[in-house]
Amino acid sequence: MTATPTASSPRLSGKVVLVAGAASGIGAAIARRCAVEAARVVCADLDEPAARTLAAGIGNDAAGWHCDVTSTTSAQDLVRNIRDRFGRLDGFVYNVAAPSHDGTVVEFDEARFRYELDCGLTGAFIVSKHAIPLMAASGGSIVFIASQFAHVAVGRSPVYCAMKAGLVHLAKAMAIDHAPDNIRVNSLSPGAIATNRLLARHADLDAANAALGPAHLTGRIGQPAEVAAAAAFLLSDDASFVTGTDLLVDGGYATR
Ligand SMILES: NC(=O)c1ccc[n+]([C@@H]2O[C@H](COP(=O)([O-])OP(=O)(O)OC[C@H]3O[C@@H](n4cnc5c(N)ncnc54)[C@H](O)[C@@H]3O)[C@@H](O)[C@H]2O)c1
Incomplete structure (x- = not known):
């Protein structure tokens, strides 16, 4: 007889979850929520000191490690370290995006376009390529953090719109390929969320x-914890019949 689940049951008990781009904002909230749900969390980020501090703060055997998602060797090292320390991988959240520059395609610097695409989209491919073989041993769940701008475009952000739409469709394609490995792949599209990212264009969060x-x-922007709650759902067995889809967590932004 199985125990009746309660609202307070941790949903990620026994699971190891990698959050790439964990050091701040939404990624940090996801890492914290996963630890509350009893996962052992690998907080990976370009900003290693912040990742280490986060991991120490959330406890539960969390690791805070450096990773540059645009580098194959860095992704290989990350997955090797996860294998050595934890021996398994059950969840992977791809949360990375470089700071976004504004401009039309005519104005956009080509090297900058390629860099933002590398961080926001190619990195999801690179880390997935090396993480999936470890995850395939016991199955798992992959979540790509996309954006409402994967669904509706916004002006002066061509690379951001393109890379987020790419992430949504990459998740769908991977869901087909890796269903036989018992790996679910979904994307999650937040609306505007109160993180430092918004401070590039606004004086403060108010x-x-x-x-x-x-x-x-x-009538308001979202909080990182609201995105983290949805990510925890997708990572958990509560979402066992959810794959190849995008979950909009956008306060209804994309409805109109
Ligand atoms: N904040 C919003 O309003 C909002 C809305 C929709 C979608 N999103 C998406 O959510 C995600 C998180 O947003 P956020 O606001 O928390 O942003 P953020 O800039 O605070 O977080 C991004 C993290 O990625 C890390 N990073 C950057 N380049 C990296 C690299 N090459 N390798 C490893 N790590 C790298 C950064 O150090 C940072 O910790 C992003 O993908 C963003 O596009 C944010």
């Missing part, structure tokens, strides 16, 4: 909320 909130049906 100003960001005032400017961006009305575009959401909720």
